[in-house]
Amino acid sequence: MSNIQFAKNGFTKKQLSTYRLDTLYFKFIAPTGANINTLKSVAEALQARAFIVIDGERYTETDKLNSGEHRNELFKCINKAIRGLPYDED
Numbered sequence: 001m002s003n004i005q006f007a008k009n010g011f012t013k014k015q016l017s018t019y020r021l022d023t024l025y026f027k028f029i030a031p032t033g034a035n036i037n038t039l040k041s042v043a044e045a046l047q048a049r050a051f052i053v054i055d056g057e058r059y060t061e062t063d064k065l066n067s068g069e070h071r072n073e074l075f076k077c078i079n080k081a082i083r084g085l086p087y088d089e090d
């Protein structure tokens with residue numbers, strides 16, 4: 001991924017840590033009691049809303065995920081993905 005793509009995705013050079021996708025399960029899905037089978041839909045929803053960037057079996061967090069400013073949007077997106085509903089911005 002080029003520097004321009006990183007900038008578009010909300011990254012700075014020093015924030016390029018990647019994590020295994022199953023980390024999302026333990027971070028956001030397990031506390032809700034949902035099944036691990038929802039991991040793929042949650043990951044895709046988070047990527048569609050620019051919270052993460054997926055690269056194979058790993059993901060990188062964007063500033064949007066780490067800021068408290070988008071907290072309501074984040075959990076609304078996760079809850080809809082767990083239930084299998086499409087996310088539409090209100």
